[in-house]
Amino acid sequence: MIERGYYEGFGGAYLPEILIVTFDELVETFQKAKSDPSFWQEYTEIMSTYSCRPTPLTFAENLTARFGGGRIYIKREDLNHTGAHKANNVMGQGLLVKRMGKTRVIAETGAGQHGVATATMAARFGFKCTIYMGEVDMERQRPNVFWMERLGAEVIPVLEGTRILKDAINEAFRDWVTNMDTTHYVLGTACGPHPFPEMVAYFQSIIGKEARKQILKYEERLPARIYACVGGGSNALGIFSGFLDDPVELVGVEAAGRGLNSGQHAARLCSEDASIGVAQGYKTYFLQNSDGQMKETHSVAAGLDYVGVSPILAQLKESGRVRFEATTDRQVVDALSLTIRKEGLIPALESAHAFAQAFKEASTLSKDDIILINQSGRGDKDIFTVADAFADPKWQEFIKNKAEQYHA
Amino acid sequence: MLESYLRSRLSEKEILLMTHIVLGYPTFEDSFKIIQAMVKGGVDLMELQIPFSEPIADGPVILHANQKALALGTTVNKCFDFAQKVTRTFDIPFLFMSYYNILFKYGVDRFAADTADGHLRGAIVPDLPPEEGQDYLKAMEKHNLAPIFIFSPTTTAERMKYIASFAQGFIYCVARKGVTGVDTDFSGQLERYLARCRKATGLPLALGFGVKDKEDIDFLRGKVDIAVIGTQTIRLVEKEGVGVVEEFIKNLTE
Ligand SMILES: Cc1ncc(COP(=O)(O)O)c(C=O)c1O
Numbered sequence: 001m002i003e004r005g006y007y008e009g010f011g012g013a014y015l016p017e018i019l020i021v022t023f024d025e026l027v028e029t030f031q032k033a034k035s036d037p038s039f040w041q042e043y044t045e046i047m048s049t050y051s052c053r054p055t056p057l058t059f060a061e062n063l064t065a066r067f068g069g070g071r072i073y074i075k076r077e078d079l080n081h082t083g084a085h086k087a088n089n090v091m092g093q094g095l096l097v098k099r100m101g102k103t104r105v106i107a108e109t110g111a112g113q114h115g116v117a118t119a120t121m122a123a124r125f126g127f128k129c130t131i132y133m134g135e136v137d138m139e140r141q142r143p144n145v146f147w148m149e150r151l152g153a154e155v156i157p158v159l160e161g162t163r164i165l166k167d168a169i170n171e172a173f174r175d176w177v178t179n180m181d182t183t184h185y186v187l188g189t190a191c192g193p194h195p196f197p198e199m200v201a202y203f204q205s206i207i208g209k210e211a212r213k214q215i216l217k218y219e220e221r222l223p224a225r226i227y228a229c230v231g232g233g234s235n236a237l238g239i240f241s242g243f244l245d246d247p248v249e250l251v252g253v254e255a256a257g258r259g260l261n262s263g264q265h266a267a268r269l270c271s272e273d274a275s276i277g278v279a280q281g282y283k284t285y286f287l288q289n290s291d292g293q294m295k296e297t298h299s300v301a302a303g304l305d306y307v308g309v310s311p312i313l314a315q316l317k318e319s320g321r322v323r324f325e326a327t328t329d330r331q332v333v334d335a336l337s338l339t340i341r342k343e344g345l346i347p348a349l350e351s352a353h354a355f356a357q358a359f360k361e362a363s364t365l366s367k368d369d370i371i372l373i374n375q376s377g378r379g380d381k382d383i384f385t386v387a388d389a390f391a392d393p394k395w396q397e398f399i400k401n402k403a404e405q406y407h408a
Numbered sequence: 409m410l411e412s413y414l415r416s417r418l419s420e421k422e423i424l425l426m427t428h429i430v431l432g433y434p435t436f437e438d439s440f441k442i443i444q445a446m447v448k449g450g451v452d453l454m455e456l457q458i459p460f461s462e463p464i465a466d467g468p469v470i471l472h473a474n475q476k477a478l479a480l481g482t483t484v485n486k487c488f489d490f491a492q493k494v495t496r497t498f499d500i501p502f503l504f505m506s507y508y509n510i511l512f513k514y515g516v517d518r519f520a521a522d523t524a525d526g527h528l529r530g531a532i533v534p535d536l537p538p539e540e541g542q543d544y545l546k547a548m549e550k551h552n553l554a555p556i557f558i559f560s561p562t563t564t565a566e567r568m569k570y571i572a573s574f575a576q577g578f579i580y581c582v583a584r585k586g587v588t589g590v591d592t593d594f595s596g597q598l599e600r601y602l603a604r605c606r607k608a609t610g611l612p613l614a615l616g617f618g619v620k621d622k623e624d625i626d627f628l629r630g631k632v633d634i635a636v637i638g639t640q641t642i643r644l645v646e647k648e649g650v651g652v653v654e655e656f657i658k659n660l661t662e
Binding site: 004012013014015016017018019020021022160161166170173174177178179180181275277278279280281286288290291292293294 | 460461462464465467468471472475478483484507508509510512513514534535536537539540557558559560561562563564567571582585586587590
């Protein structure tokens with residue numbers, strides 16, 4: 001029987017009957033792995049030899065000087081192999097797939113980072129791999145589609161619904177109910193039916209464990225505030241989990257898109273457009289209408305425009321432990337630009353949400369305070385979107401020439 | 409009670425027919441005409457699906473029908489109004505089928521109250537296992553409605569017993585792994601699975617997912633009590649229009 005996995009009313013496992021056995025197996029495998037001390041060791045070992053862990057903490061000297069407030073540190077999840085924190089979750093689930101003896105993995109992807117990470121893990125472990133991606137996201141994140149296919153994954157465009165992340169999740173579930181005997185669904189964030197929220201948060205907790213140790217080593221004290229962007233919530237839970245019991249203010253940053261009053265955003269925890277509901281197998285805040293139909297979402301960052309949010313974060317919001325804010329596309333692009341110029345760092349558009357919010361608040365903190373920003377991923381994948389945002393003429397020229405070349 | 413209706417029908421007819429439509433697809437007017445044709449064709453009971461934006465257990469055909477119905481302005485309130493009109497007009501039992509969020513947002517108790525008010529007999533909610541459905545079960549019982557639960561080929565014998573302990577009316581047996589609208593292999597394996605279902609419950613059994621023609625239903629005769637036709641009538645209406653529905657239904661159990 002399912003262990004229910006609730007976080008003060010959020011979470012659960014609202015599953016079609018056909019998947020109950022599959023989830024029982026997953027819950028059992030995960031619980032066994034978690035209580036086996038050698039499992040976490042195996043996991044950290046593979047993360048250090050195959051990915052780039054521990055990822056460093058970078059002191060952002062120039063940004064600190066610019067805002068004249070708290071000392072800004074950046075946790076460098078962008079240095080993970082494949083360029084984002086997604087690798088942490090994917091390698092962990094890969095080890096579980098091996099334990100379950102399955103031979104095929106499927107995943108959904110929005111920004112493409114989770115898809116690339118899953119395809120990479122599949123290549124490394126020798127699994128067959130299928131990635132579902134909304135057609136709109138495929139257009140936005142073509143470089144990642146290219147890499148997934150080179151890695152041997154089949155990328156299936158999803159033409160249903162709003163053709164973004166939530167629709168890719170639905171399609172992955174449809175595949176899973178047919179192929180669960182051989183296939184594991186590597187869900188990309190701390191959402192979905194139990195045990196996914198707990199499991200993904202568990203693997204991502206490696207971020208917070210490292211960050212806490214590192215900041216204590218460098219500064220001999222804890223940060224005043226920690227900022228992380230919130231799509232489904234996995235990178236945020238990852239870093240926050242290291243500090244939940246500390247007197248540290250935790251700030252989750254959602255996508256305000258074109259503004260919280262525009263109807264074109266993805267703010268589930270800090271907007272009136274969201275309410276509690278049950279979809280995609282779990283109970284949380286969703287952007288939905290009064291009938292319970294999911295709304296369209298928007299963010300310049302494909303990885304943030306999901307309609308739901310981790311049930312664990314929903315609980316941390318209700319309990320007041322985490323503060324939630326939202327920043328607009330425009331503010332995000334500005335923050336990205338500033339970070340690139342001042343520090344030579346290129347955060348992903350998703351991560352830049354955390355930077356944008358931190359920049360709004362940095363000068364209000366004292367010079368002795370420490371600010372920690374989770375740079376969940378690197379921005380290479382966003383080159384098309386960012387070049388568009390800046391209307392970069394040389395880039396446009398390059399693309400034009402490239403196109404002509406293909407026409408010839 | 410739904411179960412006693414089914415039993416009395418079964419004393420006259422070897423296998424009953426349940427059909428499914430998505431409300432408001434292609435339009436409410438068509439939905440009404442389709443129901444009329446199905447009743448004339450001899451359907452014994454019907455599922456009326458309230459469309460949802462994320463129908464994860466449904467395949468492409470029903471998924472599209474859900475999306476189209478919503479795009480054309482189908483709301484939960486309109487579905488209730490429509491269902492009331494239908495139960496007043498036609499003398500067979502109707503059930504709602506939808507996903508849990510629709511009930512949850514409407515208010516589970518209010519949903520059950522209005523379902524009973526509209527003279528429907530029960531509901532099928534494929535993403536609500538009994539473990540998560542305690543409020544729903546209470547509300548359904550209070551309003552004398554049948555909560556239809558689902559068996560699947562992966563359900564263990566022990567779990568079938570557990571599910572059956574909450575079910576009323578009949579058990580909906582899913583024929584195979586996967587979503588709606590893909591062909592099912594009607595074979596010895598299906599027969600063995602149905603025998604397992606039969607052992608786990610005294611309730612009538614329905615079989616759905618992939619049932620599409622007379623041949624399928626002939627295979628099921630003697631093995632289940634109700635054959636469920638879902639995707640196939642939607643396909644038919646899309647290809648050939650409402651006009652052919654009555655004849656299609658008539659031929660299925662003849
Ligand atoms: C770089 C990056 N950061 C953040 C996210 C948002 O996901 P989560 O909230 O699960 O960390 C994504 C999702 O694709 C991402 O690619």
